[in-house]
Amino acid sequence: MSNRYLVKDIALQAGVSEATVDRVLNHRPGVRAHTARRVEQALRELDRQSTQLGLAGRKFIIDIVMEAPPRFTEAVRAALEAELPGLHPALFRCRYQTHETMPAAGMASMLQRIALRGSNGVLLKARDDEAIVASVAALARAGIPVVTLVTDLPASPRTAYVGIDNRIAGETAAYLLGEWLGDAPAEILVSLSSNLFHGEEEREAGFRHAIGRRRPPPGIVTITEGHGNHGETGLLARAALARHPGIEAVYSIGGGNTALLDAFVAAGRCCRVFIGHDLDAENIALLHAGRLSAVLHHDLRQDMRAACQQIMRAHRALPAATSAPRSGVQIATPYNLPETV
Structure with a gap:
């Protein structure tokens, strides 16, 4: 079987041996299905x-490891690959390992395997779990820098965190919801994908702090562990609406927004204000349809550029910097969507 890439380049990209690649390319037996x-x-x-292969420069093989719904992992992939040409003369090749949900033990094992096989860096979105923190430490001992994305692992020896200040994002959501709801009594549904993500905890903490300063403070009903999945999030939302007839607004921290809105429709109720996160394809469509009030947005392309620069700094390919700058919290409506989304 002819192929345009060298076997050694395919092996490096896949993280397997050259012999394994040769067997796969030539359809010989002895290779497990998942390896193929x-x-x-x-x-x-x-x-x-x-388009990067012709660039003359230093080569970085990096692993992007994320536990997140496909709508977010695809947005990250698109943002990262849009930034790669601008990193000239450095050449980045990316290996993606993304999962909608993954137990902490499985994620920790995956990171351990990367530490053993080698990498120039890891971009990581993961739960704040002891086993995962220990695996980040193993990567650091192997000389592999880790940059956390969107949600941090503050107790780990990661190289940097890239993303928004999640506490400020939560406070911003509280301000918008409070202003739009006014003084009328209402309860707010706060939806997390999982309380095991540090970033989501920070958003909720910021929201609760800021909304609690209003007089009288609105009631808060929290649902979690829907993992941003349509089915699970919808079930949790419908149960919450059945128990709490006063819910009239939503702060969606963890996604699954169509399911949340559909739960209001199924209950025959109106959602007066809905604040979400991230300009993925689903949220853009919901904004255009007038079903979301606003989306808190941060520039993923800026984040990906900053993450790659942190990897380069860790390898002394760029001058050292004190820390990666936080992304600004932007408020997106149907009328001011960025041209790049």
Whole structure:
């Protein structure tokens, strides 16, 4: 089987041996199905990044490891790959390992395998869990820098955190909801994908602090562990609406916004104000349809550029910096959507 890439480049991209790649390319037996799929994925990744192959510069093989719904992981992938040409003369090749949900033990094992096989850096969105923190420490001991995305692991020896200040984001949501709801009594539904993510905890804490300063403070009903999944989030929302007839607004920290809105429709109730996060395809469509009041947005392309620069700094390819700057919290409505989304 002919192929446009060198076997050693495919092996490096896939994180497997050259012999394994050769067996897959020539359809010989002795390769597990998931390993063959990894080689096939590596070929697709190399195809997407082919515009980078002609760049003369230092090469960085990085792993993007995320526990998040596909709508967010695809947004991250698009933002990162849009930034790669601008990193010239450095050449980045990306290996993606993304999962909608993954137990902490499984994530920790995955990071341990990366520490063993080698990498120039890891971009990580993961739960704040002891086993994952220990795996980040193993990566650091192996000389592999880790940059946390969107949600931090503050107790870990990660190289940097890239993303918004989640506490300020929560306070911003509280301000908007408070102003739009006014003084009329109402309860607010706060939806998290999981309280195991440090970033979501920070958003909720900021929201509760700021909304609690209003007089009288509105009631807060929290649902969690829907993982941003449509089915699970919808079930949690419908149960909360059945128990709390005063809910009239939503602060969606963890996504699954269509399911949350559909729960109001199913209950025959009106959602007066709805604040969400991230300009993914679902939220853009909901904004255009007038179903979301506003979305708190941060520039993912800026985040990806900053993350790659942190990897380069860790390898002394760029001058050292004190820390990665936080992304600004932007308020997106149907009338001011950024041109890049």
